[in-house]
Amino acid sequence: MTDTARTARTGVPERPSLDGLEETWSRRWQEEGTYAFDRSKAAVRGRGEASDSPSPDGRSSDVYAIDTPPPTVSGELHMGHVFSYTHTDLIARFQRMRGRTVFYPIGWDDNGLPTERRVQNVYGVSCDPSLPYDPDWRAPDAPVDDAARKNPTPISRRNFIELCERLTVADEQVFEALWRRLGLSVDWSLAYTTIGPVARAASQRAFLRNLARGEAYQSEAPTLWDVGFATAVAQAELEDRERPGAYHRLRFHAPGGREVLIDTTRPELLPACVALVCHPDDERYADLVGGTVRTPVFDVEVPVRAHPLAEPAKGTGIAMVCTFGDLTDVTWWRDLGLETRVVIGRDGRLLPEPPAGVPAQPYAALAGQGVNAARRSIVQVLADAGDLVGEPRPITHPVKFYERGDRPLEIVSTRQWYLRNGGRDTALREALLARGRELRWVPEHMRHRYEHWVGGLTGDWLVSRQRFFGVPVPVWYRLDDTGEPDWSQPLTPDEDSLPIDPSDDVPAGYDESQRGMPGGFVGDPDVLDTWATSSLSPQIAAGWETDPDLFGRVFPMDLRPQGQEIIRTWLFATVVRAHLEHGVLPWRTAELSGWILDPDRKKMSKSKGNVVTPMGLLEQHGADAVRYWASTGRPGVDLAFDPAQIKVGRRLATKLLNASRFALGLGAADALRAAATEPLDRAMLAGLAEAVTTATTAFEAYDHTAALQATESFFWRFCDDYIELVKERAYGTGAGADSARAALATALSVQLRLFAPFLPYATEEVWSWWRYGSVHRSPWPTTYEVSRTIQGEGDPALLRLASDALGQVRRAKSERKLSMKAEVPLAEALGPAALLDQLTLIVDDLRAAGHIGKLDLLPDRTPELVIACAF
Secondary structure (H helix, E strand, C coil): CCHHHHHHHHCCCCCCCCCCHHHHHHHHHHHHCCCCCCHHHCCCCCCCCCCCCCCCCCCCCCEEEECCCCCECCCCCCHHHHHHHHHHHHHHHHHHHCCCEEECCCEEECCCHHHHHHHHHHHCEEECCCCCCCCCCCCCCCCCCHHHHHCCEEECHHHHHHHHHHHHHHHHHHHHHHHHHHCCCCCHHHCEECCCHHHHHHHHHHHHHHHHCCCEEEEEEEEEEECCCCEECCHHHEEEEEEEEEEEEEEEECHHHCEEEEEECCHHHHHHEEEEEECCCCCCCCCCCCCEEECCCCCCEEEEEECCCCCCCCCCCEEEEECCCCHHHHHHHHHHCCCCCCCECCCCEECCCCCCCCCHHHHCCCCCCEHHHHHHHHHHHHHHHCCEEEEEEEEEEEEEEECCCCCECEEEEEEEEEECCCCCCHHHHHHHHHHHHHCEEECHHHHHHHHHHHHCCCCCEECEECCCCCCECCCEEEECCCCCECCCCCECCCHHHCCCCCCCCCCCCCCHHHECCCCCEEECCCEECHHHHHCCHHHHHHCCCCCHHHHHHHCCEEEEEEEHHHHHHHHHHHHHHHHHHHCCCCEEEEEEECCEECCCCCECCHHHCCCCCCHHHHHHHCHHHHHHHHHCCCCCCCEECCHHHHHHHHHHHHHHHHHHHHHHHCCHHHHCCCCECCHHHHHHHHHHHHHHHHHHHHHHCCCHHHHHHHHHHHHHHHHHHHHHHHHHHHHCCCHHHHHHHHHHHHHHHHHHHHHCCCCHHHHHHHHHHHCCCCHHHCCCCCHHHHHCCECCCCCHHHHHHHHHHHHHHHHHHHHCCCCCCCCEEEEEEEECHHHHHHHHCCHHHHHHHHCEEEEEEEECCCCCCEEEEEC
16 A cells, blocks of 8 residues: 555645644634543542642542743733743643643733833823723823823823723733643633732732731831832842942031041931941940930931941941931831931932921921932032031942832831731741741752741731732721721721722721711722732632632642742742641642743843744744743753754654654554564664653653653654664565554554643644544553553664664765665674674664665674675
8 A cells, every 4th residue: 555545544634734733723622622620520639638649550530730820911921931831831731641630720910010010101191099080081092102101191090990901901812822822731711810800809808817817917117119119019029239329428426526437328318317326346436335426417416326237347337327228227227216217208209398306407408309319419518518528439239129110219117018927927937937848849959049038038028009900908997086097997898798999899887978088987098919919829710718619629739830030929928828828838849940041141031132022933933843942941940042942843843743644654543552573663662661751750750851852862763763664564564564553553652642741733733643532631651551562572772773773874875975775785784693683683674774685694793783885
């Protein structure tokens, strides 16, 4: 039977192609529910019960639940997303083929500052909560220009939120299209958004329970403040950036005419000075401790105190404490019980009036100025007064920024909500460290980052934000007869009424007419930190309190995949919430991604302008090729973006189509589950069994790269050597041909499943040519499955020997610039007798593949195999 006839009979296309597979199969997978979670097959699990120990036969009907990262939809997906989300999908596909009922949801993180900033930039608007809602207001149909962004149109809070919701819906559709094209095997029916009603209710419910247990509390305290975003910022959201500055040496005045010199980078905070601090062991200032000095220009008396954080070798060894210049100021202020003199407001400008005890006349030169202008002004005043010693000395130093901001943070005194996280509670800190030790970390060394973060916490988690598009803090406050709020006894809603918005909804026992009136109420205007909602992603996705049946089947989850840079935020915060609410870890394993580097080995980031977006690459090379590149990077290991590797992936997927077409054209489809009797066929299958073992073990260890390497290495030997060696025999008839076709059928079936997590489109396409159902719902291959095809024993070394021999014949032809189909009238095989005895087992296949007329075996002539060809 001809190749064409066999192909037509098995439904294999004449010219298989990767083009169009994404559209075809992504649609089919959705229509057929290929990746749908079937809760009826998921056993109800006990809280904290381990669930990833397969049964002895390698199969399990238990659930495998993944806490998929909800990507922020206020930007653009980049290759770093493709990298890490592909890794998660590899695990999901493997576990599904291992017989697990995979719970693989997707979420969209669409609330918070990034969305607000994007709306402001796209539509040229700003939120003014004092404005009334305008139901007739319409946003521009197209993105606005820079002039509109610089002079934004103020709109009401409700109009602004509606605009945020509109834009996030559009962004989510773009993101979903890309994820579907990439082939993520998520169950799209489980999709959620962090601003949706389910997530809002879960976030508010958790907060109210934290409040009832005393884990959430409100406090007026120094707060890190982003002037640009006009909101408080948590410790976990900080980053240091090197910025130019200058040391200014100021002259303070001690009793008896003594001068005390201090160095500061922030002279504009001089009116906020509340003390000078030196080290307890610094003899230079020991006589001043307990006394007072007077500030330059303002002539305010401030105490001199000792504190172990003072650095004798830094500057003059004595520091000015201001409320507040940096976090060390806050520590000194709190530890030493100092006064408070706040001079910087929430707008980043010096307040119009001086703090108590500071004279108004010299302060007037600074009032209302921005920080930089005030710095220039006070430097001139100090110089005129003779209290600036020498010239400012330029330096470069780390300055704290909000990770998404572009202006240095200030510290202002505000009333905020906090959640206990061990920063001020030793017992809770130790409990959270213990949780980190319970967790399986992939790779293991990432655990040290968690421990370093938890061990270094200096305060509780600030969870309130002064923004608009987020989950509202679900409380109101009574107003006394003068209209002042009672912060100590917040009014809370029933859980059944969640989600609520205190700015629109009314607490029980009140009506709308009492809002803002003496004796009435006022709603909390703040929203919760986006991490306060994202930290509940397992609970939100699992139906906490809304679907107890589902929650009992999938929580705690099995896997949290995420980026290493958000261990301190998302991972830690999720551990905190699950520990406080449920008393367990939220998942059993955390898999951390490395970073994507540009060709110069620099981390890709939008700020550096070296980000590569994926859609063009997916359109040019195909999803399988891009997934192949992503799969070459191990968890926790950085990977350079390399277009050449994507091309390698496309060649691999193309080869898989063509090799499969060829094997099926040889009649393999009709020989599945038949026995392989010939030595070379048994040897190939034995090598395949080794690849199955290696790939399975690697996947179980979350080392998908090793699984790919084992699978790919075998595949190329299978294509380049085995198929060439047996194709003449497979075209024939009789027992030898039957054996070859049986081996090809088993090898093709097994390799398609080994490749399925990596190349989902190509493998599904080939599977459809000759098998029923989806390859992605087929069982993961086992060594038992391979070995039952082998009649007798199989030795992988025999295929390697045959490959070596055939390779020498090919080299001989290549050196003579002959076609690989050129005849070799005579060849001699030299080598150890035992080796040539093995060669005799496959000599007919070697002669056919090498087009050798006569092959003589000459034992013990050389220490290793040599094939000499005569032309």
